[in-house]
Structures are given as C-alpha cells and as structure tokens.
Amino acid sequence: MLIESMTTEEFSKLVQRIKTVIIPIGSIEAHGPHLPLATDLYTIYEICKRLIQEIPLFLAPPIYYGLCRSTRNLPGTISIRGETLKALLTDIIHSLYQKGLRNFIILSGHAGGTHNAFLIDAAESTLETLVEGRFLVADIYTLLKKDLLALGFEEDDSHAGEWETSLMLYLRSELVQNLDQAFEDYPRFPKYQIVREKDKFWASGIWGNPKKATSEKGKLLVDHLLLNLKRHIEEFLNY
Numbered sequence: 001m002l003i004e005s006m007t008t009e010e011f012s013k014l015v016q017r018i019k020t021v022i023i024p025i026g027s028i029e030a031h032g033p034h035l036p037l038a039t040d041l042y043t044i045y046e047i048c049k050r051l052i053q054e055i056p057l058f059l060a061p062p063i064y065y066g067l068c069r070s071t072r073n074l075p076g077t078i079s080i081r082g083e084t085l086k087a088l089l090t091d092i093i094h095s096l097y098q099k100g101l102r103n104f105i106i107l108s109g110h111a112g113g114t115h116n117a118f119l120i121d122a123a124e125s126t127l128e129t130l131v132e133g134r135f136l137v138a139d140i141y142t143l144l145k146k147d148l149l150a151l152g153f154e155e156d157d158s159h160a161g162e163w164e165t166s167l168m169l170y171l172r173s174e175l176v177q178n179l180d181q182a183f184e185d186y187p188r189f190p191k192y193q194i195v196r197e198k199d200k201f202w203a204s205g206i207w208g209n210p211k212k213a214t215s216e217k218g219k220l221l222v223d224h225l226l227l228n229l230k231r232h233i234e235e236f237l238n239y
C-alpha cells in the first residue's frame, strides 16, 4: 500500500485497520562507474514494494538523502547532516503518528554506521514523546550479512561490489551501465583518522568486486532479504 499514490479517502479507510508503516531511506552517493547515485534508495524501495505484496503495511514515500561520510567528496554524492536526517525522520514519524499509525519500520538501503546511528537516535528519542509508538530500525547490509557469508560472498564485499551490483542487476537492470568499466577496489582509509581528502583513499566508490555480480545472485539475495524481513516484522508486531 503505497501512501504516495493513495487518495485521502483510501488512507483514512486503511488506517482504521493497519497501524504499521515502513519508511524507506536511501542515500545519494557515488557507486562506481556502473551504478546510479540513488542505488541505496532503489534497492530498499524495490524490496519494500515486494514486501507489501505479501504483508499488508503502509509504505511511506521514501527519504532519498542520507549521511555519506566515505564518499562525501566524490562526484555526485549529496550528503546531508545527521541532525537534518534525524529531524526529517522525526517529523515524518510525528505526522504519521498523528494520522493513526503506531508501528514504524525504518529500513535503510545505505549502511553507513554514522547514518544508521542517527536513524536509531530518531527512534530512541521519539520513544519518549510518542508513548504508543514502536520502532524497528534496520539496514540492508546488516539484514543480509549472515546470508552473504553462507552464500559464498566475500567477507569484504560491500559498497557497489558483488552483492549490491547483483541486487541492482535483478531489481533495476535498466539503471546498471558500463559494467565492463567496473573493477575490484577497496577503501584504504588510515585507521582511526578522520581524513579531509577522502577521495585520496577511496576514489572509486567501489568496495568489493562488481565483476562477479549477476542477476541470479540478486534474485537469491532478494528472496533472503524478504524472508528475513518477514521474520523480523512478525516478531516485531507480535512482541
């Protein structure tokens, strides 16, 4: 149930019986020569659209932007401050709560640690103000991590690498281009340092090996993601 394409009448009818909403969150950031800047949004949003075919939930219009640290200086990355992200998400939650929603599932396609900490913080601080509100916050990488290892993906495969490129090949193949120009690469940030010229240590935005990506692997990962999400959501709603 996509909120963005509903009428106000449809919304008010549905909210009588459905109290749970998913809020998808992405990022706009460099993803190598082969994936679009909004990859993190496209993957999670497509998965959410599949999920609502199976479980009756509201799906809120997504937040395209996120906080991007490592790719901050790369062409095309548009990062917002964590405080802005937290304030935006908090305002959206408050407005949805006022309309009758109570269970908030916040799913991020971007797996940056700082970005996700602000999402968790938005939920934590809202717990105090919206007394009937309940929250689940997860990101695509954490949801998949165990399966990735079990399915034989390299432990160090991450951003714009094998698994993320596979997801895009399956979910939005028309947006994958120049795969022949993609290459295996990894960031080389000096440990513990917060460096200014981040592109000196990671110029490609690739973390892993996109050459090994296939649409079949993408389908497998989508199946696993849907299973994992259904399990976590069921646990969340029955808690």
Ligand SMILES: [Zn+2]
Pocket (backbone or CB within 6 Å): 031, 039, 040, 109, 110, 159, 160, 164
């Ligand atoms: Zn990504």
